[in-house]
Amino acid sequence: MLQVGQQIASLKPEIIFEVTSHGVSDLRRFLFYLNSFANGSAETDYCSCTPCCYDISMPMDAQLSHRLSQELIMDGLNVSAVMFFPGSHGTDGNAVLKSAEVIPLLFIKEIYQQKKLVIFSQPSRCCDEAPSMAQELLTLGHVLYQKLDALQEKVVFVLSGELAAKHTSFGPNSAAAEDFDNHCGHWASTLHPKYLLDYAAKNAAEV
Incomplete structure (x- = not known):
């Protein structure tokens, strides 16, 4: 992950486009976050806080998020958007990031504060x-x-996920989960679509 973060940093992106399956989710639709700033924290398993807790604060490109959401809706795609409003308990209306959104950003922490x-x-x-x-x-x-x-801006696309998800501390939950992870790894290293669309898809129903 550190090498991935270094490679992303070397690209000098101006926008980080992060896809997550573990943030705020609608039942049916894909969502853009429309706030202009985001913060969040994450803790790691089997390690106490401190030292294993992390905080992230960074600006968001609310204008681009709004524009993309409107364009994709006009294109007939299953997309919407969500806005975090200030709450009665001192929250400031920033988008609240969850662990799976925070952790990938930690590996590019040398650049994320200057990007949107x-x-x-x-x-x-x-x-x-x-x-x-x-x-x-x-x-x-x-x-x-x-x-x-x-x-015009340079964009880096970051996909945040747990592969087969919910592994125990001893490893994948099943042979199908292990195969799924391996196929995703082969896709990431080769970018050959068959590893995702044929092999991983076959295992997905069993994971």
Whole structure:
């Protein structure tokens, strides 16, 4: 992960586009966060706080998030947006980031404070309907690529996830979960679509 963070930093992006399945999720729709600032904290398993707790604060590109959400809705895609408002317990209206949103940013901490963040949250149905979402995700990814590639700013795309998710401390929960993780790893190192669309998709229903 440190090497990945160093590689991202070397690209000198101006916008960090982070996709997460563990933030604020709608039941059916993908969500953009519309706040202009975000903060959050994370703690690691099996390690007490302190030292194993981390805090993140960074600006968000609310204007780009709003524009993308409106354009994708007009394109007929299953997208919406969410705004965090100030609360009665001293919250300031910033977007509240969860652990899976915070931790990837820690590996690029030398650059994140000077950049703007866009958060794109996956719907909670991905937990139960992942195999059947493949074509929808391909379409959404294609449209997003076109829109992000057309920007003048340099954008880095960060996908935050746990692969097969909810592993025990002893390893993957099942043979299918281990195979799923391996296929995702092969895809990340080769970018060959068969590892995701054929092999990992086959295991997804069993994970």
